[in-house]
Amino acid sequence: AQSVTQLDSHVSVSEGTPVLLRCNYSSSYSPSLFWYVQHPNKGLQLLLKYTSAATLVKGINGFEAEFKKSETSFHLTKPSAHMSDAAEYFCVVSDSNTDKLIFGTGTRLQVFP
Amino acid sequence: DTGVSQDPRHKITKRGQNVTFRCDPISEHNRLYWYRQTLGQGPEFLTYFQNEAQLEKSRLLSDRFSAERPKGSFSTLEIQRTEQGDSAMYLCASTPPQGRGEKLFFGSGTQLSVL
Numbered sequence: 001a002q003s004v005t006q007l008d009s010h011v012s013v014s015e016g017t018p019v020l021l022r023c024n025y026s027s028s029y030s031p032s033l034f035w036y037v038q039h040p041n042k043g044l045q046l047l048l049k050y051t052s053a054a055t056l057v058k059g060i061n062g063f064e065a066e067f068k069k070s071e072t073s074f075h076l077t078k079p080s081a082h083m084s085d086a087a088e089y090f091c092v093v094s095d096s097n098t099d100k101l102i103f104g105t106g107t108r109l110q111v112f113p
Numbered sequence: 114d115t116g117v118s119q120d121p122r123h124k125i126t127k128r129g130q131n132v133t134f135r136c137d138p139i140s141e142h143n144r145l146y147w148y149r150q151t152l153g154q155g156p157e158f159l160t161y162f163q164n165e166a167q168l169e170k171s172r173l174l175s176d177r178f179s180a181e182r183p184k185g186s187f188s189t190l191e192i193q194r195t196e197q198g199d200s201a202m203y204l205c206a207s208t209p210p211q212g213r214g215e216k217l218f219f220g221s222g223t224q225l226s227v228l
Binding site: 042044090100104 | 154168217221
């Protein structure tokens with residue numbers, strides 16, 4: 001069965017500094033992996049996806065993630081944090097048969113001025 | 114707005130009461146999913162439909178929960194004899210035919226509080 005593990009429940013950074021949100025996955029085959037963001041009182045929004053094409057995936061708002069099979073990781077990064085990036089971030093794996101999404105427990109990103 | 118619509122946005126109920134939520138997916142999306150999200154956790158899969166057929170139910174979905182999608186369009190999720198542990202955000206999502214996870218569109222959810 002597929003699963004994802006988000007290694008940090010909270011991450012705090014200063015505005016303008018890099019962001020790293022860590023995610024490890026478990027899958028018996030090549031997975032489809034995603035990062036979703038959830039701002040307070042708003043719906044889930046897709047940031048980016050990996051579906052076995054390029055291992056470095058670029059998403060919206062300057063975020064990107066790199067799929068590393070040898071490390072079973074799919075970490076999310078951004079070179080320079082903005083105050084508006086403060087939100088909950090979820091690493092997600094998709095079940096290839098049902099398109100069901102399996103979410104990690106989330107990482108709360110705080111951005112300080 | 115042609116996004117996924119959920120109603121109501123908030124529901125407060127007393128323990129033991131029945132509640133029903135509605136989800137209107139994006140038109141022509143044949144797959145519809147229900148998730149539950151509790152505070153500090155990621156959304157957990159409850160069930161999904163392909164058209165009107167309910168194809169999978171999570172073990173989280175006790176016999177007090179029932180979901181329907183009678184005409185393959187909107188869906189309802191009913192919770193009978195609510196318990197305080199049912200308090201959560203209930204999310205609905207839909208996806209078009211041949212969609213993959215990137216095509217999953219989420220509604221804003223129904224926040225249930227059981228007193």
